[in-house]
Amino acid sequence: MAKAKRSTHVCGECGYEAPKWLGRCPECGAWGSFEEHAPIITSASNRKASASITPSSPALKITQVDPTKSTVQTTGIGELDRVLGSGIVPGSVVLLAGEPGVGKSTLLLEVAAKWAQQAEGKGTRTALYVTAEESAGQVRMRAERTGALQESLFLAAESQLDIVFGHVDSLKPSLLIVDSVQTMHANGVEGVPGGVAQSRAVTAALTSLAKESGIPVLLVGHVTKDGNVAGPRTLEHLVDVVLNFEGDRHSSLRMLRGIKNRFGATDEVGCFEQQHDGIHEVPDPSGLFLSHRDATPDGTAVTVAMDGVRPMLAEVQSLVVPTESKNPRRAVTGLDATRxxxxxxxxxxxxxxxxxxxxxxxxxxxxxxxxxPAVDMAIALATASAMTGRPLPQRTVVMGEVGLAGEIRAVPNLQRRLAEAKRLGYRQAIVPNTEISIPGMKIVQVSTINEALSLIDG
Incomplete structure (x- = not known):
């Protein structure tokens, strides 16, 4: 006689399976995350005994699927469309995560307003913004401040998932935004809002709504102190796109990065700037990272960094101060402190x-x-310039990895970096010894750090 299968216990954070309940998951280290799951019966006799369900629609050949049902729709915000892959796909679910105060709600409110603004003259694009963290009056105040008041933008302050579905059935919006998934509550599911069970149930229900109705859904997600999306890891598996909105609270710069994207690449980066009247996209961010001056002072070097596939000019500054201390200080900001x-x-x-x-x-x-590592030579030349008091040549960019033997190593995407520097008016580049040419730009190739320093020392 065959033994009956025993139930298993699965970690709600990472999906690790164990034959018995464990207090701490040995895979991800989460505490109290195991839940009991009944065994799945897969014997042939049971499969024959179970009644089959007639599908509502027959399976189609892949060539018979209507491609117009998945036509990408623009959000009206170019930097967001860049990261998404050109826009929002109907029926997709996008999770936007970020630290408190970074501007997630403000960004999505502007997305809803832009979406509703495109409905003028068409009457087909409406947006429903559901807030479970703020009152309707608070969101209205933000909309007035950021210029997001639109007649086709509807607002609902609800935390019950069933009521949200009622709003969707009555309004039939073409875009649904839920702020946030950790504050929504699903009836019939144990646990408090934000817990493992509730977060999974809310996300699964909203994903099913998006797939069945074709309405794209944008979700706001909180993050933990480690920077990961709060809640079980299954949230990231359920949704189609995961975006991370990051920024320093001491700076107005905000960067939008793709972590997961079923419809495009994850190496695109969107740049935004937070101002008093909302969050504005920055199509050309290189100007934010350069000091605008006529003459280049000593201790300064301009390089071209790659953020994903996007080249951006950055200015590296170095200050060298004599000291009598036996342990001179090394202070680093914005760079790798180990390099x-x-x-x-x-x-x-x-x-x-x-x-x-x-x-x-x-x-x-x-x-x-x-x-x-491509910024190594900029660090070296900026520091040498600060020590000698001699600036680098005007309108010159520097890029290259410095090896421990003093050699200058090649960097990836050099052609794209130089093209971006030329577009912004730089006429000379100090690069590793490689065969490359940019029309209208002087390329100075160096093999060692001494060759690069000779351009400053004369």
């Missing part, structure tokens, strides 16, 4: 630019963060 001391060590050992008795401060301009 800056390495570059300083290479300058000392390979180029005799000793900083053992000096404090060195290295930072980027405009709040941009650059972590790739």
């Amino acid at each position: 800056v001391p390495m570059v300083l060590a290479v300058l000392s050992a390979r180029a005799r630019k000793r900083t053992h008795d000096k404090e060195v401060y290295v930072a980027t301009v405009g709040g941009v963060k650059v972590g790739e």
Whole structure:
């Protein structure tokens, strides 16, 4: 006689299965996340005994599927469309996550207003904005401040999922925004709003609504202190697109990055700037990261960084101060704090630019963060320029990875970086020794850090 299958326990955070209940998941480390699941009966006799369900519509050949049902619709915000892959796909579910106060609700309210604004003269595009965290009056005040008042934009302050479905049935909007998924409550599901069971049930129900009705759904998600989306990891598997809206509270710069996208690439980046009247897209962000001046001072080098597939110019500044301390300070802002001391060590050992008795401060301009090795040569030349008091040549960009032997290594996407620098008016580039040419731009190729420093030392 065959033994009956025992129930299993599954972690709601990562899906790890265990034969018995565990207090802490050995896979992801979550506490109290295991739930009991009944065994799945897959014997042939039981499959024959179970009644089949007649499908509501027959299976179609893939060539017979109507392509117009998945036509991408623009949101009216170019930077968001860039990250999404050109727009919103009907029936898709997009999860926008970010830290508190970064501007998630403001951005989606402007998306709803732009969406409703495109309905003028057509009468087919309406947006329903559901807020469970604020009152309708608070959202109205924000809409007045950001210029998001539109006749085709409807607002509902509800936290019950059943009532939200009632609004959808009566209004039949072409876009649904829910702010936020962790504050919605699904009847008949145990747990408090924001818990594992409730978050999973709310997301699954809204995903089913989107797939059945073809209405795109935008969800606001909270993040934990580690920067991950709050709630079970299954949320990211249920939705079609996961976006992360990030920014420093001390800076107005906001970056929108794709973490998951079933309809496009995840290497595109959208740039926004938060102002008093809302969040504005920045189609050309390089200007935010450069100091606008006629003359280039010493201790400054301009480089081209890649954020995904998007090249952006960034300015690196270095300040070198003599000190009598036995442990000179190394302060780094906006750069990889582990690579800056390495570059300083290479300058000392390979180029005799000793900083053992000096404090060195290295930072980027405009709040941009650059972590790739391509910025190494900009750090080295900016520091050497600060030590000698001689600036780099005017309208010059610098890029290259510095090795421990003092060699300058190649960087990826060099052609695209140089094309962006030329577009912004830079006429000379100091790059690793490689075969490349840009019409109208002088390319200075160097193989070692000493060759690069000779351009400053004369």
